[in-house]
Amino acid sequence: xxxxxxxxxxxxxxxxxxxxxxxxxxxxxxxxxxxxxxxxxxxxxxxxxxxxxxxxxxxxxxxxxxxxxxxxxxxxxxxxxxxxxxxxxxxxxxxxxxxxxxxxxxxxxxxxxxxxxxxxxxxxxxxxxxxxxxxxxxxxxxxxxxxxxxxxxxxxxxxxxxxxxxxxxxxxxxxxxxxxxx
Ligand code: IMP
Ligand code: MG
Numbered sequence: 001x002x003x004x005x006x007x008x009x010x011x012x013x014x015x016x017x018x019x020x021x022x023x024x025x026x027x028x029x030x031x032x033x034x035x036x037x038x039x040x041x042x043x044x045x046x047x048x049x050x051x052x053x054x055x056x057x058x059x060x061x062x063x064x065x066x067x068x069x070x071x072x073x074x075x076x077x078x079x080x081x082x083x084x085x086x087x088x089x090x091x092x093x094x095x096x097x098x099x100x101x102x103x104x105x106x107x108x109x110x111x112x113x114x115x116x117x118x119x120x121x122x123x124x125x126x127x128x129x130x131x132x133x134x135x136x137x138x139x140x141x142x143x144x145x146x147x148x149x150x151x152x153x154x155x156x157x158x159x160x161x162x163x164x165x166x167x168x169x170x171x172x173x174x175x176x177x178x179x180x181x182x
Pocket of ligand 2: 045103104
């Protein structure tokens, strides 16, 4: 794996695709065990989560599972704006449903907190969250995800769905900003 460059910034290999795949399998095992009899509704938070959600949804292999999508935007460049903009809302009726929010990464927690508050108004049977990545030191509001792939330090990363202003989502591995690397 080589370094990659976006917008004049250099990123180094951080989490390889086989490590990601192993965590996706582990998470899928836990979710399958907890939701096998629940007909869960996976709620993929676009855009960043689409690749993780596709891999996780298939790996879970729950017969009565469904998936739907919402879209939020809070990041600009390499920092959270602190404001969550709902670009595409929920169209399904989630009353009585077991909802599993699928996130790529929890950073400040602002997006997750806003989404949980919105969902709570719709009387779901339960709401839990799975996030591939979690930066615990950056969390400002709410609690962390119930299911976590990797806990990482507060560094800027990209690849496997995560972007820098829309770029780098198609990298199969995850990279970290070079000067941010430990
Ligand atoms: P939060 O609201 O601060 O928790 O951030 C939520 C969203 O910001 C995530 O779902 C990502 O889309 C984006 N984000 C947070 N950290 C990173 C990062 O290191 N790289 C790329 N996107 C990130
Ligand atoms: Mg996201």
